[in-house]
Amino acid sequence: MYTDDIVVIDKKIDELIKDKTLYNFDTLKQKVALILNGVDMFMVDGVLDLKAVDLYLKKVITKRNEIQKEQEKSKLKLDETPQTKYALIEAICQKCEFETQEELIKKIEELEKKTNFELSEIYKRS
DSSP: OHHHHHHHHHHHHHHHHHOOSOOOHHHHHHHHHHHHTTOGGGEETTEEOHHHHHHHHHHHHHHHHHHHHHHHHHHHHHTOSHHHHHHHHHHHHHHSOOSSHHHHHHHHHHHHTSOHHHHHHHHHHO
């Protein structure tokens, strides 16, 4: 029955989505093809339908990217601590050269108004 096949395939696809291993595009495509291989509804003239593989591959990549973005967002929220902010400000200021103490203070005041994400970007650029 096709519904049984779909349930099994969806379960295996969900496992692939939740797999924390980083795979390249071709490896993911091969893994999806292995999951779909042998299921009659995805076979055309005895060959696996590549459109079905691409459809499931898109689902896997989209979901894995969503999970990764959520993890990055939660990591950024954790990094919004004052200790992290001042560590970034200090690191940015150490990369710069200041002629006077006033320039340094002005730069620190300017950086204190920024978010940790903005500070992180400034640090990467400097």
